[in-house]
Structures are given as structure tokens and as C-alpha cells.
Amino acid sequence: MKLIxxxxxxxxxxxxxxxxxxxxxxFAERGxxxxxxxxxxxxxxxxLAKAAQSHPYDLVSLDVILGDTSLTGLNVLSTLKRFESAxxxxxxxxxxTDKNADKTLGPDVANDLRRQLRKEAYTRFPAERLLVxxxxxxxxxxxxxxxxxGNRLEQIALVYEEVGRLRYIFxxxxxxxxxxxxxxxxxxxxxxxVEKESRHWQIRFNCGDIRTLPDKAGYLTLHKxxxxxxxxxxxxxxxxxxxxVKRKAGASAATEDTVATYFISKGxxxxxxxxxxxxxxxRAALTLKFERYCELRGFQADxxxxxxxxxxxxAIIKDLGPLAGLAxxxxxxxxxxxxxxxxxxxxxxxGLIQQGLNVQRGGFREQEEGRLGVDSLDGEAxxxxxxxxxxxxxxxxxxxxxxxxxxxxxxxxxxWSYDPPLGVEWTVS
Amino acid sequence: MITHKxxxxxxxxxxxxxxxxxxxxxxxxxxxxxxxxxxxIPLNALDEQIQEDEVAAGVSYHLLEELQTVxxxxxxxxxxxxxxxxxxxIWKLVERFSSMGDQHDLRWVWVPIVGNSAxxxxxxxxxxxxxxxxxxxxxxxxxxxxxKQSLLDLGRVWQSICPADLLTQRARRNxxxxxxxxxxxxxxxxxxxxxxxxxxxxEVMAQFSKEKEFLLDVFCQPPSHPNGGExxxxxxxxxxxxxxxxxxxxxxxxxxxxxxxxxxPTP
Numbered sequence: 001m002k003l004i005x006x007x008x009x010x011x012x013x014x015x016x017x018x019x020x021x022x023x024x025x026x027f028a029e030r031g032x033x034x035x036x037x038x039x040x041x042x043x044x045x046x047x048l049a050k051a052a053q054s055h056p057y058d059l060v061s062l063d064v065i066l067g068d069t070s071l072t073g074l075n076v077l078s079t080l081k082r083f084e085s086a087x088x089x090x091x092x093x094x095x096x097t098d099k100n101a102d103k104t105l106g107p108d109v110a111n112d113l114r115r116q117l118r119k120e121a122y123t124r125f126p127a128e129r130l131l132v133x134x135x136x137x138x139x140x141x142x143x144x145x146x147x148x149x150g151n152r153l154e155q156i157a158l159v160y161e162e163v164g165r166l167r168y169i170f171x172x173x174x175x176x177x178x179x180x181x182x183x184x185x186x187x188x189x190x191x192x193x194v195e196k197e198s199r200h201w202q203i204r205f206n207c208g209d210i211r212t213l214p215d216k217a218g219y220l221t222l223h224k225x226x227x228x229x230x231x232x233x234x235x236x237x238x239x240x241x242x243x244x245v246k247r248k249a250g251a252s253a254a255t256e257d258t259v260a261t262y263f264i265s266k267g268x269x270x271x272x273x274x275x276x277x278x279x280x281x282x283r284a285a286l287t288l289k290f291e292r293y294c295e296l297r298g299f300q301a302d303x304x305x306x307x308x309x310x311x312x313x314x315a316i317i318k319d320l321g322p323l324a325g326l327a328x329x330x331x332x333x334x335x336x337x338x339x340x341x342x343x344x345x346x347x348x349x350x351g352l353i354q355q356g357l358n359v360q361r362g363g364f365r366e367q368e369e370g371r372l373g374v375d376s377l378d379g380e381a382x383x384x385x386x387x388x389x390x391x392x393x394x395x396x397x398x399x400x401x402x403x404x405x406x407x408x409x410x411x412x413x414x415x416w417s418y419d420p421p422l423g424v425e426w427t428v429s
Numbered sequence: 430m431i432t433h434k435x436x437x438x439x440x441x442x443x444x445x446x447x448x449x450x451x452x453x454x455x456x457x458x459x460x461x462x463x464x465x466x467x468x469x470i471p472l473n474a475l476d477e478q479i480q481e482d483e484v485a486a487g488v489s490y491h492l493l494e495e496l497q498t499v500x501x502x503x504x505x506x507x508x509x510x511x512x513x514x515x516x517x518x519i520w521k522l523v524e525r526f527s528s529m530g531d532q533h534d535l536r537w538v539w540v541p542i543v544g545n546s547a548x549x550x551x552x553x554x555x556x557x558x559x560x561x562x563x564x565x566x567x568x569x570x571x572x573x574x575x576x577k578q579s580l581l582d583l584g585r586v587w588q589s590i591c592p593a594d595l596l597t598q599r600a601r602r603n604x605x606x607x608x609x610x611x612x613x614x615x616x617x618x619x620x621x622x623x624x625x626x627x628x629x630x631x632e633v634m635a636q637f638s639k640e641k642e643f644l645l646d647v648f649c650q651p652p653s654h655p656n657g658g659e660x661x662x663x664x665x666x667x668x669x670x671x672x673x674x675x676x677x678x679x680x681x682x683x684x685x686x687x688x689x690x691x692x693x694p695t696p
Contacts (some may be wrong), residue, residue, distance in 0.1 A: 070601070
């Protein structure tokens with residue numbers, strides 16, 4: 001049984017009762033169990049909208065004229081958008097024929113509203129999730145009006161089901177851009193524009209806006225996971241096939257002068273430099289690297305390292321090669337208060353007890369998040385990749401999605417699986 | 430972006446987003462900020478357009494995202510126009526530095542250092558466009574605490590206040606008879622209709638009846654009291670002697686110069 005949480009905002013008591021009954025019936029016909037809340041004033045509705053930020057309404061049925069002389073249902077619409085507290089809104093309005101509108105708002109404001117209602121409504125809430133529906137005319141008899149209202153609510157239920165498919169989106173989109181490239185080998189070769197295709201990701205989570213992010217490592221794997229059927233999981237081999245680890249060309253040549261190769265790749269005229277100059281360049285490069293290494297390690301110790309900075313740190317460790325150990329020693333010497341494990345060689349009883357009798361030099365790894373035992377390499381790789389993806393999503397404004405994945409994206413031994421709650425279905429293509 | 434030119438308090442807010450903002454210059458402001466764990470902002474910092482750099486840079490930090498309560502310590506010299514101005518400036522900061530903008534809910538506690546709380550309350554009702562029949566301001570987001578009372582009383586006042594946002598206050602201002610009368614006056618002057626101008630002036634005089642004429646200063650631009658005085662003289666003259674179509678034009682620029690710009694009717 002599917003669940004739906006509805007808020008009905010209507011100041012007319014008899015119409016409110018009718019809407020409650022009809023919404024429940026129409027959604028039940030489509031297999032939904034409805035939880036219905038009601039509000040009769042703008043203030044009440046706005047309070048409920050603000051309170052629903054963490055648990056949004058699936059559908060809000062919103063009247064326009066609510067007895068307030070200054071605020072209308074359009075203000076409630078703005079609040080629902082600002083706090084992302086409604087997936088879909090049905091603006092059930094009778095302002096075109098409602099004589100009370102003139103009395104409540106004044107004739108000038110009421111006429112403006114009649115002319116501008118749809119235009120105003122669509123500027124305040126995403127159009128693809130907003131329906132503007134007319135109440136039955138007051139000239140109809142009771143039975144005809146109820147039948148007509150029922151038909152209109154049935155249409156709302158149908159649209160809700162269709163629009164609901166786009167509530168969770170994570171799909172690749174092709175972005176074509178123009179890049180200026182040199183055509184020829186001469187130093188002053190001509191440049192021309194060529195088309196360059198790249199993969200981006202269109203993302204929406206729950207009631208947030210739909211946005212596009214550039215591709216990042218891990219997104220392809222996440223896309224695969226979100227598209228899996230219930231009960232399916234992804235093996236590490238499949239994950240590796242999806243996003244293989246990139247290796248630099250020519251890195252296996254053992255007889256290469258790696259120092260020369262490094263500086264040539266950075267644009268230094270290494271072959272033309274004499275020995276003193278080369279030494280000076282090496283010294284300067286190492287100093288810069290060490291300084292930046294210490295800075296990034298400080299951020300890492302404070303758990304404040306962004307994904308880009310993490311990449312940079314790994315690149316520096318790779319560049320330093322055998323000197324990476326020296327860099328770590330230098331970092332600890334500059335930060336003697338660091339409590340990170342592996343800092344010192346002293347093994348004292350107090351330190352041992354604090355670490356849960358976990359001897360750092362004995363080949364055991366640190367306890368992580370209260371887990372005992374050693375993490376498998378696959379599990380470690382999964383956790384590291386998951387952290388990168390979630391940090392990246394948080395940095396790009398998808399904190400709620402990252403929190404959701406934190407809970408529902410897990411590893412079963414070495415396989416990865418996504419186990420969403422009821423009602424969450426992703427559009428992945 | 431927050432630069433070296435930005436006040437240090439902006440950098441402090443970035444590191445420690447405040448839940449409570451205490452606006453004031455008196456030692457009481459610093460003391461309350463320390464005891465209650467709030468950020469303190471001097472009143473003159475509100476008067477400087479310190480957020481303009483950030484607006485120009487197009488960068489927005491949600492510095493006041495966590496803000497729940499504002500306390501304003503009113504100095505002895507504070508007039509109602511100052512109260513109105515500081516309130517509006519704080520709302521501008523909240524609109525700018527909270528993702529919720531004009532829908533950010535706040536509790537306001539006004540703290541008059543010295544003076545008659547009852548008079549302050551009457552003035553606040555006008556500034557905040559509270560209906561005259563409302564006995565309890567707490568339901569509208571506001572409270573007054575006299576420093577002679579205990580901190581326990583402050584806690585009671587604080588807890589009794591229901592938070593409200595700027596959108597609700599603006600709606601209340603739109604319903605305020607005084608503001609509507611002044612808006613009608615500005616509208617009538619724009620229309621160059623002498624009869625409409627006289628009728629609007631009469632309505633303004635009715636809204637600001639005897640003994641309450643001083644409240645007109647609240648709706649005037651600084652220097653509020655002299656501008657309020659000029660406006661009162663002009664109103665008396667118009668109501669008594671009428672106005673010609675030619676004088677409407679010169680009167681319009683004068684009245685627009687006296688009154689606060691937000692009173693002008695929206696097109």
C-alpha cells in the first residue's frame with residue numbers, strides 16, 4: 001500500500017470536509033492510503049509548511065482566498081517553495097467567480113488577482129509540480145458540484161502519480177561545449193573551436209530543485225546502484241569495470257629519470273639547466289610540496305578536507321614518492337599536539353588502554369566508527385569511495401540526498417547495495 | 430566575499446553562526462551576550478551599510494541561518510524613529526544572510542535601559558503596526574523586558590513569544606490604517622488631484638489625532654522630528670486652505686522628501 005501525506009488549506013468548513021472525503025476516496029482508488037492534515041488560515045498553513053521542511057507533504061491542496069486581507073494562498077505557496085515542504089501543489093481556486101474575494105481583499109486587489117493568478121502562481125512554485133484547478137461554480141446544484149469536484153480531484157490524483165516519477169532523479173546528460181585547440185605543430189599554429197562532449201549528472205532529490213553537476217569519480221557507480229532492482233547488489237569487480245582506476249601512461253619504465261620526467265612535465269627546461277640550478281629547483285619544489293602537505297594534513301586531522309583537497313593530497317604523496325614518510329614526520333614535528341595514531345614510537349600502558357589494547361605496530365588497523373576487527377580492502381575501498389561521493393554531494397547543495405545515501409547505501413561483505421525506504425524510486429535514464 | 434574590509438563580526442558569525450543577536454552599545458548588551466551566549470552587534474554597525482560589499486560581490490553566506498532571537502538594548506536617547514530604523518536594519522541583515530529571507534522566524538525582545546516601559550510599548554505598537562486592541566505582543570513575535578526585572582523574568586518573556594517572520598509583519602503594515610492613509614496621500618499627490626489630496630490629508634490627520642501627532646515622526650525620514658514637524662504644518666495648511674493643482678506638484682516633492690520611501694504606493 002502506498003502512502004501519501006496531504007495538506008488541505010481551505011477556510012470554508014463545508015468545502016474542507018468535502019475535500020477531505022473526496023481526496024481520501026480518489027487516492028484510495030489508486031492504491032494510496034492518505035494521511036490528511038488541514039489548515040483554515042494563512043498563518044496556520046504557513047506554520048505547517050515551515051514545520052514540514054524535514055518531512056515534506058506529498059500534496060498540498062491550496063485555496064487562494066483565505067479570509068486574510070493582506071495574505072493569500074499565494075503567500076503560502078511561496079513558503080512551501082522556500083522551505084521545500086511540498087512535492088506537488090494543487091491550487092484549488094474560485095477567485096474568478098468568488099464574490100467574497102472583492103469583500104475580503106478589496107475590488108482592486110481582487111481584480112489584479114483574477115488577471116495575474118496563474119502568472120503569479122508559476123513564479124512562486126515550479127510549474128511542473130503545480131496545478132491550478134477551478135472550484136465548481138457556485139451556481140451549480142450541490143450534487144453536480146460534488147461530482148465535478150470529484151472529477152477534478154481524480155485528475156489531480158492522476159497527475160500526482162505521473163509527476164511522482166520525477167521526484168528522485170539521477171541520470172546522465174550529455175553536455176556539448178566548445179573548446180579552442182591548436183591545429184598544427186608550429187608555435188604560432190592556428191586555433192579553432194571544436195566540440196567537446198562531457199558527461200554531467202541531472203539530479204533532483206525529493207522536493208528540491210533539479211540541478212546538473214559535472215561528472216565526478218563515483219557517480220557512475222552511484223548511478224548503477226540507484227538503478228538496481230530490490231535485492232540486487234554490485235560486486236567490487238563490476239564497480240571496477242564501471243569506473244576503472246586510471247593509470248598514467250609510461251609509468252612502468254624503470255630506467256626513466258623520474259625527477260627529470262617530473263620537472264619536464266611541469267614545464268621546466270630541465271635538460272638546459274646546470275646542476276646548481278637543478279638542485280635549487282628541487283629544493284624549492286620540495287619546500288612548496290612539504291608546506292602544502294602539512295597544510296592539507298592539518299585539514300585532514302580536523303576532518304575538514306574537501307574532495308578536491310583530498311585529491312591534491314594524494315597527488316602530493318604520489319609526487320613525493322619515498323619522501324612522503326619524511327613529510328609525515330615533518331608534519332608531526334610541526335604539530336606535536338596531534339593525537340593521530342602512529343605518531344610516536346613510545347608504547348605506554350595508558351596509550352594502549354585508550355586505543356582498546358590495539359597495538360599500532362602489530363599489523364592491526366584503527367577501529368573505525370565503533371567497528372571491531374579489520375576492514376577488508378574491498379570494504380575499505382567502498383567506504384572511501386562512498387565518503388567522496390557524499391562529501392561531493394554535500395558541497396554541491398545536496399545535503400539531504402547525502403544524508404539519505406549515508407543510511408541507505410551500504411556494503412554487504414564486499415558487495416554494494418542500495419536499500420531505499422518505501423516510496424523512493426529513482427529515475428536513472 | 431568576506432574580505433579584510435568586512436567587519437570582524439561577519440568573520441565571527443561565519444565561524445560561529447549565532448542563535449541570539451544582541452544589538453546595543455551599553456555594557457548591558459555585552460553582559461547579556463556573554464551570559465546568554467549570543468553575538469553582540471553595536472547599533473552604529475546597523476546604521477552602516479555593511480552588507481553592501483557582499484551584495485556587490487554577489488556572494489551570500491548564510492551567516493544568520495541559525496538565528497532565533499534578537500534582543501535590542503535601547504539607549505536612553507533612543508526615539509521611536511531609531512527603534513523603527515534599527516528594527517528594519519536587523520530585518521535587512523536577516524533577509525540578506527538567511528536562506529529563509531523574509532520568512533525567517535524570529536523572537537524579538539526589546540530592552541529599554543531607562544524609561545517608561547508603557548510608553549515604549551505604545552510606541553512599539555505603532556512601529557510594529559500592532560492592532561490597538563491587542564493586549565499581548567508575544568503572539569506577534571515581540572516582548573519587552575525591563576532590566577530592573579530578573580533574568581528569570583527575561584526567560585519567561587522570551588519563552589512566551591511566538592516567533593514570527595518579516596512577511597507577516599509586512600502584511601500587518603499593509604493593513605495598518607496609518608500607513609495606508611500616508612500611502613493614499615502619496616498616491617493622491619502623484620495623481621495631481623487637489624480634491625483627493627485634501628481628502629487624503631484629512632484622513633492622515635484623523636489617523637494621527639491629537640496627542641498622537643508625535644507618532645507621525647516614526648514615518649518620516651531622518652531627521653525625523655523636523656520632517657515630522659514640516660509635514661504636520663503642511664497637513665494643517667492643506668486641510669484648512671485646500672491646495673491648487675499647481676501646488677500639488679511642489680507639494681509632492683516636499684512630502685516625498687519628508688516621508689519614508691517604503692510608504693509610497695506600489696504601482
